[in-house]
Amino acid sequence: MAIPSANLLISALTIFILVSASFATSETPFLVVHKKATLNRLKSGAERVLVSFDIYNQGSATAYDVTLTDKTWIKKTFELVNGNKSRTWERLDAGGIVSHSFELEAKVKGPFYGAPALVTFRVPTKAVLQQAYSTPILPLNILADIPPMDPLALVNFDFLKYCSFSHIFFLFRVLAKYGSLVSVISMVVLFVYLIATPSKPNAAKAGSKKKR
Secondary structure, eight states: OHHHHHHHHHHHHHHHHHHHHHHHHSOOOOEEEEEEEEEEEOTTSOEEEEEEEEEEEOSSSOEEEEEEEOOOSOTTTEEEEESOSEEEEEEEOTTOEEEEEEEEEEOSOEEEOOOOOEEEEEOTTOSSOEEEEBOOOOOEEETOOOOOOOGGGGSOGGGGGGOOHHHHHHHHHHHHHSOHHHHHHHHHHHHHHHHHSOOHHHHHHHHHHHHO
16 A cells, blocks of 8 residues: 555656646746735724735736735725725736735624635736635734723732831821822832832841841
């Protein structure tokens, strides 16, 4: 069974090499279309989708009447706010690249799976229009719920273990005596001092232990 499998693999590789060689030697365009979609949440709560394309001609000949059409974004789900969902270029030379983008606003909440876009182009040696499809996009979670942020989670309370009772009492005296702005400034300065320098009683205890 191993010998027939090896022969089949060799035959497949031979066919692949021959096909690749025929494409390399033939004077034809070969278009590679990269499609990308990114989400942008606005302060108003709305969400927009920026769709961008890069079209590469990896072939050895010029492609003419290159037309990009993306019918993924239906009107009842997405509203076009900037640009066009289709575009045409007169020609795309071998080794060249063209780009296009447009922006939409999402209307429906939930996951979205976009289909590849279609690119058609004309080759002088062929009467039929040639087609190429873009790469697919990653699934989009439209208008996803953003978990609320806990302000206390951003504060590190480890500094409290360095505070003595006198430090805490002094802090409350500052808060009661001065206004809100001065209190905030005092707290920041005090916290930095407490973190940078250990308390004197603790230092004295540590010294007495060393003497013993």
